[in-house]
Amino acid sequence: MMLAVTSCYTVTSLNDKYASTGAKFSGSEFTFLMCSSMTVFLMFSLPFQKIHFTLTWQSFAAVLLIAVCKLLEFYMSILVLRQLSAFEMKAWLGITLFASYITDVIYGAPISVLKLICIVITAVGLIFIVRSGEKKEVDYKRIVLPLVLYLGAKYGYGLVIKSFSEYASPTMQLLPALALISLVLLPKAAPWKLIKKEPKVTFIVVLARIPNSIGMLIENAVISTSLASYSFIQPMILVSLFVIALIRREQYSKLNLIGGVICVCGVILFQIAGNIL
Secondary structure (H helix, E strand, C coil), X not given: CHHHHHXXXXXXXXXHHHHHHHCCCCHHHHHHHHHHHHHHHHHHHHHHCCCCECCCHHHHHXXXXXXXXXXXXXXXXXXXXXXXXXXXXXXXXXXXXXXXXXXXXXXXXXXXXXXXXXXXXXXXXXXXXXXXXXXXXXXXXXXXHHHHHHHHHHHHHHHHHHHXXXXXXXXXXXXXXXHHHHHHHHHHHCHXXXXXXXXXXXXXXHHCHHHHHHHHHHHHHHHHHXXXXXXXHHHHHHHHHHHXXXXXXXXXXXXXXXHHHHHHHHXXXXXXXXXXX
């Protein structure tokens, strides 16, 4: 499941970078396109899923919290990607590895020294990758708050899905949340003007939401198993981007190359440790 999510999200990561720099969509425009298109795609998937939604305050709280997390994630990612590459942004998500694993332990997962070592190894690789981008003119003062909010939103999404799944299935938390965001942003995003101005680019961004929607459905299944595994999806995407860059023969610094190799080792060892235990 993690490999399937990685494949889906690798495609959308590259598309998101294009939307932020090439197409230059605003945060509202990009977020609206993502949420509205995924709302439609997820609705078509409902007949093929086991879903439930209880009429309790917990279910409605889950929808609101997911809406906040996704709104922050999509809106902040477009701001962060104007300064960082998709590769570097995924590297920063390594911070959530520790928080997610601790949450799993709180939920009853056994403490594994081997898994903790794998997390540390992966985190070291991510630090190398982040440091490799320091020579670029990155204005961290402008993106520090968006980056922090983005990281919090990614961790928060998994935590909410896992915590409220008893009251509402993951899809029934996500689908109403995306629909709510779409309605709120509709006047500001003005999609009719966007389609008229950039029809081809808009179509490409919307089309990329198909693998994005599939990835989110599988991701929710991973969350129900382990928040740590959910957090490891981002380093796995990073590894995929790393391999793609090598195939394209893009130039890499020594720190970037070392960091990528260390991340690969950490991710693989974590999965091996999971199978052993």
